[in-house]
Amino acid sequence: MVTKLEHTSGFYLIFRLILLFGFIFPIYSQDSTKLIVEKDSTFYPGKPLIMSLIVPGLGQWYNKEPIWKTSIFLGMEVITLTSILYSNKRADEIRLDYQDFADNNWSLENWWRFTQAGPDVIENKGMYFTDNKLKAMRSYIGTHHLTIHLKGELVNIFNTEFLTSDSLSLIADHLGSDDIGMVKDRHYYENIGKYDQFVGGWSDISTDWYWEEKDVGDSTEIVIKTPNKQYYLDERYKANQWLSFAKFSISAMMFNHVVSGLEAVWANRNKDTENIKEEGSKIDLDLGLLFDSNNVSGIGGISLRLNF
Numbered sequence: 276m277v278t279k280l281e282h283t284s285g286f287y288l289i290f291r292l293i294l295l296f297g298f299i300f301p302i303y304s305q306d307s308t309k310l311i312v313e314k315d316s317t318f319y320p321g322k323p324l325i326m327s328l329i330v331p332g333l334g335q336w337y338n339k340e341p342i343w344k345t346s347i348f349l350g351m352e353v354i355t356l357t358s359i360l361y362s363n364k365r366a367d368e369i370r371l372d373y374q375d376f377a378d379n380n381w382s383l384e385n386w387w388r389f390t391q392a393g394p395d396v397i398e399n400k401g402m403y404f405t406d407n408k409l410k411a412m413r414s415y416i417g418t419h420h421l422t423i424h425l426k427g428e429l430v431n432i433f434n435t436e437f438l439t440s441d442s443l444s445l446i447a448d449h450l451g452s453d454d455i456g457m458v459k460d461r462h463y464y465e466n467i468g469k470y471d472q473f474v475g476g477w478s479d480i481s482t483d484w485y486w487e488e489k490d491v492g493d494s495t496e497i498v499i500k501t502p503n504k505q506y507y508l509d510e511r512y513k514a515n516q517w518l519s520f521a522k523f524s525i526s527a528m529m530f531n532h533v534v535s536g537l538e539a540v541w542a543n544r545n546k547d548t549e550n551i552k553e554e555g556s557k558i559d560l561d562l563g564l565l566f567d568s569n570n571v572s573g574i575g576g577i578s579l580r581l582n583f
Contacts, residue, residue: 322334327538328535377464387415421462422462424456426453426454483503484501
């Protein structure tokens with residue numbers, strides 16, 4: 276009985292040792308199958324890409340890249356956004372100023388009076404007001420037109436609320452009335468500065484008109500101006516320059532988004548490749564015991580597995 280207990284105790288001790296080794300080293304049977312789950316090394320660039328496309332520098336921050344990269348892209352975003360807002364603000368300020376200047380220095384009455392009576396000064400740089408090259412300034416009828424807004428009793432008289440400037444003679448007797456106004460849209464402010472047909476509306480046309488040649492590529496054309504018209508054109512040019520700068524800033528902002536996104540993808544991919552190489556350089560050693568039911572101790576041998 277004692278011998279049997281000793282045998283049982285010895286077997287139990289060996290069994291406990293086997294369990295202990297089982298926790299420390301994997302135990303495999305000769306017929307067992309080992310399931311190896313490898314780390315997913317698939318590259319997913321979408322997250323840092325989308326983050327950088329939304330906010331430049333955010334993808335770099337997500338990739339844990341050097342802080343200066345995030346700062347550069349984010350700083351460029353702030354600079355371009357500030358530039359866009361400021362440029363549009365300046366363009367609007369100048370636009371309001373030159374429109375106010377035009378409202379005070381160009382009128383339908385001046386235009387009609389000039390086309391009917393002509394200027395006080397009839398010659399400039401050897402060219403007379405009656406010269407065929409200056410005919411555009413002598414008539415209110417031409418290739419372009421302005422829109423006249425009728426109000427009050429004039430609407431009933433002409434049975435319409437709007438007339439084109441080609442019909443200016445119809446309302447000549449009513450010019451100066453509060454019932455006559457101009458549709459001052461974008462085309463109005465462009466036309467009075469761009470085309471010689473409307474130069475007669477400027478307040479200084481009668482005494483200060485002049486002409487100059489403009490190179491249009493394979494030929495030249497005569498442009499008729501006054502000091503007021505030239506100032507107006509200069510201010511419009513300034514406003515357009517600010518708008519162009521705003522458009523350039525928008526392009527720079529979009530470019531910054533794209534570059535930040537591409538850089539985030541490239542950096543993430545390089546990092547992922549380095550991780551794969553690092554994982555591939557590791558040596559995996561598995562050591563375990565083989566179970567044998569025919570052996571009193573239950574141990575049939577040692578299992579050694581080397582992965583590299």
